[in-house]
Amino acid sequence: MRIDWGAAWSALPVLLQGLLVTLQVTLLGMSLALLLGLVWTLSRRSPRRWISYPAAGFVEAIRSTPLLVQVYFLFYVLPSYGIRLSPLATGVVAVGLHYSAYTSEVYRAGIEGVPRGQWEAAIALNLRPLQTWMSIILPQAIPPVIPALGNYFIAMFKDTPILSAIAVLEVMQTAKILGSETFRYLEPFTLVGLLFLGLSLVAAALVRWAERKLGVRSASP
């Protein structure tokens, strides 16, 4: 078996279209994850146990169970409660929810990294809680964890092929369709692998650049 460069060349435009959907899902999913993660983090810090305990349990459960099963759950269960979303929208919600559990941990680390004195200074200045969060704590907590968030962005990008299981037309699903039409899986699947590898390496380089720029170290997820 040899690589058929013609087949590879003709598969590329269709795959790139799929890749566009992949990037779309990733960007929308990450926006959702960034937002929801903050909600979980703040809920977990709540002094009210009926807020903080469920939030902590929810984050833990999401992190400990497969994204694929979560995707199925949303895809098959939501409609029976009258919530009808397109596969794409379901996919965005699924990856966004899944990764919000991870971003929540990252935010938590960032907030815990803000020195106690900052909170005390905010109290001494008689700032209201919202002001304290918005103008004192978060501006210091977020920048150091940007590289860690970047790593989860890459991880999410690499997880989007899972959405092919509910027929979202992202790059993997596109490749599967191409393969089943032509009975040649070699070229489309290899191209998908190379596209992921290339983009991940570029993104990882960006994260390292951000680490240097911000002067922080982050562990890869």
Added chain:
Amino acid sequence: MSGVTIDLELLPPLFKGLTVTIQIFSGAAGVAVVAALGGGLGRLSGRCWIRAPATCYIEVFRGTSALVQLYWVFYVLPFFGIEIGAMAAGILVLGLNAGSYGAEIVRGSILAVPRGQIEAAIALNLTPFQRMWRIVLPQAAAAMIPPATNTLIELLKNTSLVSLITIADLTFQGQIIRASTLKSAEVFLLLLALYLALSMVIRTFMRRIEKRYSLSWRPVGGLT
């Protein structure tokens, strides 16, 4: 979701799937440990003919998706005349995937062992192998366990992907039951609960290893 009731008939096929999931997890975890040590030590080697392939392995497996790797091995390798079967493909790919993350944990933990430890070992004339095996690795191992626990949980989660290459694991059985009974909420909640339970078993097991291994020599609050 007050209308959800758990049907006992769902359980036997799910437990069959659970067994397959545990088999794949165990096999892949074994592959991952070997690959992580090989890849992590290889990437630290001074010889470029060891370092280069180790680096390639780690970057390729970390740079692409587990599912893409799984599909590639399952659908593309047979074109080259290599047929290894779905089960072997699942164990191998998921193991190598987790191993590539593990390799970076191994490498990071080894690099985190203070330079003075190696110098003391040199001063005592230990061979390079003895330095690594007796001095560096035992100390690095303690630092590896917490991140390795997370990698194992990710591996467990990734085992669900083998349902997409025709293996009848927990997720696959769940899908079949859902299709025949249409009890989506019950089935998937059960699945999530089972995966959550497995994750908790892994965490407890790893915590016990960590305790047993380092209780005596690690002061509370890390090394001084």
Added chain:
Amino acid sequence: MNPPPIVRIRGLSKRYGDVSVIEDLDLDIAAGEHLAVIGPSGSGKTTFLRVLMTLERPDSGTIEIEGEDLWLMKRNGALIPANPAHLRRVRAKVGMVFQHFNLFPHMTALRNVTEAPIHVLGLSRAQAAQRGVELLAKVGLEDKLDSYPHQLSGGQKQRVAIARALAMQPKVMLFDEVTSALDPELVGEVLGVLRQIARETEMTMIVVTHLMEFAREIANRVIFFDRGRVREDAPPDEIFTNPSHPRTREFLRAVQLTA
């Protein structure tokens, strides 16, 4: 004629980038000599010990231990770079005690002392344990055999480190600022052990220290290191009472002011 020196150094140089840490050093050290090395920080004293211990590779020059070159070996009459086996054989004659102890945290005090004798010298566990217990008793830690490093005080850690180095029975022992990392009240116990070793053994000792009183007491020869060079090389009474080099005088005055 004098017996051949146990350590013979010729033209030794070591640089880090643009900074020359050791410059063209010639030095002979006789067997059994107790050599104290003094000098300002950053003068190259510690690097000198680290090069002797093969922790750093010199840029040029030769080091011979008992007539054998450390970094070069003879093969077919020609000198070629040392292979690991050669390096290990010559290195076995040298031991070192570090400023920051560098005890192995995952081993008890006794295992710290027996690990290398078992795996490098090939002693049986029983032999190594017997020697280890004796050495730990000698440094006053017979009741700490099963303690882990984190359970010991700094002074105790350093005494274990000394016992660990002694267990390898080196001919030349290097002591690198062994009291600098200790709280003041713990310095005495370590110095006491060093005095005892100096009294009781034939071992050649090279002691880098910033404690001038101690250098004077323990050494029979003192060298003053400054900017990578030996500025003065004399018996302790001479160097401390009547230093000949202006830099030595300056240094000793500064040290006395702070002491």
